Amino acid sequence: MVGAKIRYFRQMKGITQEQLAAGLCSIPYLSKIEHGLAQPSADLLEHLCKELGVTLDQVDNEERIEALSHKLLEWYSEMRIRDVEQAKNKMETLEKEFKSVENPELLTTYLLFKFRYFILIQELDKANTLLERIYVVQESLTPSLEYYYHYFLGLYYYQLKKYNEALDSYLKAEKLSKEMNQDNAEKAEFYYQKALVHGRLHQVTSSNSYAFKALSIFNKEYNFKRSAETEVLLGINFFRILNYDDAIVHFKHALKYAESFNDRRLKSTIFHNLGFVNSSQNKPDEALKHFKLSLQNITDTEVEEYSQTIYMIAKEYGQQDAYEKAQKWLKEGLRFATEKEVLDYIFHLKIYKHQLENNINDEFEELLKTEAIPYFSQKQMWSFVTNYGEVLADYYNDLSKHKNASYYYRLANDARKKLLN
Amino acid sequence: MNKLLKKLLVSLTVTSFILTVGLLVNDHERFPDSHERFPDSSPTNYLANDHERFPDSSISNT
Numbered sequence: 032m033v034g035a036k037i038r039y040f041r042q043m044k045g046i047t048q049e050q051l052a053a054g055l056c057s058i059p060y061l062s063k064i065e066h067g068l069a070q071p072s073a074d075l076l077e078h079l080c081k082e083l084g085v086t087l088d089q090v091d092n093e094e095r096i097e098a099l100s101h102k103l104l105e106w107y108s109e110m111r112i113r114d115v116e117q118a119k120n121k122m123e124t125l126e127k128e129f130k131s132v133e134n135p136e137l138l139t140t141y142l143l144f145k146f147r148y149f150i151l152i153q154e155l156d157k158a159n160t161l162l163e164r165i166y167v168v169q170e171s172l173t174p175s176l177e178y179y180y181h182y183f184l185g186l187y188y189y190q191l192k193k194y195n196e197a198l199d200s201y202l203k204a205e206k207l208s209k210e211m212n213q214d215n216a217e218k219a220e221f222y223y224q225k226a227l228v229h230g231r232l233h234q235v236t237s238s239n240s241y242a243f244k245a246l247s248i249f250n251k252e253y254n255f256k257r258s259a260e261t262e263v264l265l266g267i268n269f270f271r272i273l274n275y276d277d278a279i280v281h282f283k284h285a286l287k288y289a290e291s292f293n294d295r296r297l298k299s300t301i302f303h304n305l306g307f308v309n310s311s312q313n314k315p316d317e318a319l320k321h322f323k324l325s326l327q328n329i330t331d332t333e334v335e336e337y338s339q340t341i342y343m344i345a346k347e348y349g350q351q352d353a354y355e356k357a358q359k360w361l362k363e364g365l366r367f368a369t370e371k372e373v374l375d376y377i378f379h380l381k382i383y384k385h386q387l388e389n390n391i392n393d394e395f396e397e398l399l400k401t402e403a404i405p406y407f408s409q410k411q412m413w414s415f416v417t418n419y420g421e422v423l424a425d426y427y428n429d430l431s432k433h434k435n436a437s438y439y440y441r442l443a444n445d446a447r448k449k450l451l452n
Numbered sequence: 453m454n455k456l457l458k459k460l461l462v463s464l465t466v467t468s469f470i471l472t473v474g475l476l477v478n479d480h481e482r483f484p485d486s487h488e489r490f491p492d493s494s495p496t497n498y499l500a501n502d503h504e505r506f507p508d509s510s511i512s513n514t
Contacts, residue, residue: 186509231506303505336505
């Protein structure tokens with residue numbers, strides 16, 4: 032026990048075994064102490080603890096450890112149901128209590144859950160700082176803590192839109208979860224997160240498989256907020272395989288839930304997606320009705336979402352040859368996206384403006400070649416690289432610039448391969 | 453020499469018999485139906501993709 036404590040605090044302080052052992056004992060002997068294979072003398076122990084700034088107590092009070100473990104699990108449950116208020120309050124209390132804790136496993140659990148907390152409240156810089164500290168003790172994690180580590184790392188990557196990395200982390204967590212006794216709430220949340228990342232990666236079959244598993248548990252556990260969100264994901268998946276009827280069924284299931292607890296954010300998402308399906312079904316009136324309902328329900332913080340719906344409205348009017356209306360919405364979209372610095376939609380809107388005004392000129396070429404395509408490539412947003420790569424290739428092809436056309440057709444083709452993995 | 457040749461011929465006949473039967477048996481396995489409808493077999497709407505709005509991953513419930 033005392034060995035694990037020495038190891039934990041040494042690693043946390045960024046000290047090597049060589050540095051700590053210097054003048055006190057040999058490196059192999061310190062290694063044995065850290066792994067519980069040697070019992071140091073009281074004198075050596077005192078020196079080691081003094082060097083690390085920890086107390087000599089071999090163990091923390093067992094009852095206290097149990098009480099704190101219980102509190103940590105409670106905190107995690109609050110985070111899992113995204114109860115930010117409760118989680119915030121608990122964080123403040125725990126922060127004080129953990130100042131006097133020296134139990135390595137408990138401290139590591141706290142560190143991991145704190146990492147999860149910063150993901151929850153979207154403070155990703157702080158999460159990143161913690162990640163560096165967790166990385167130091169990664170090798171000494173127990174299997175269940177290792178599960179949390181990979182799972183939370185997956186959530187972290189998802190927030191950064193690094194979906195391949197997120198999936199890799201979930202796969203590692205999934206392997207470890209087989210040895211664990213996960214409760215249903217944990218299983219369902221994990222399936223949901225995995226379904227989300229498969230969805231983002233356009234892996235519809237896998238996404239559906241996990242989404243249905245998650246949905247069945249959420250329904251049994253009366254977690255209707257997540258049931259609704261899972262229905263939205265299923266709707267997107269069915270839409271992506273052009274099964275519009277089933278997509279609408281799932282979105283409407285989700286809408287029933289969202290209306291029952293009047294969740295504006297969720298309603299806005301569902302209306303946007305319903306509009307998207309209607310647009311693909313060539314039902315412009317329905318599409319516009321749903322997009323506008325989405326805007327009515329949008330919350331102030333959803334700046335990217337607001338730009339996205341405006342972009343869809345402009346395109347919808349453009350497709351109906353309602354040129355002036357399309358221009359009006361484009362103008363509003365560009366004003367808003369520029370003011371809020373929503374770079375993705377500044378590009379989408381600018382490109383569409385050129386297309387709508389039929390300004391397929393040098394400026395359009397430059398926008399695609401030097402700004403939009405490199406930007407979306409760097410962000411690994413392959414569907415947009417495919418789309419805009421082909422637009423630029425067609426442009427060169429029309430000008431008989433076949434070498435350039437070939438280059439961008441190939442770029443679009445490579446992006447499509449990445450999309451299909 | 454004759455005996456050796458005989459042994460070789462017998463073993464070759466046995467081997468080819470086993471192989472033939474094996475091959476014949478193989479073709480009696482029952483393959484799964486080729487008429488299932490795979491969801492991924494329909495073309496995906498790539499160009500429209502990614503303007504969909506995904507549900508929340510880890511954002512406040514309130």
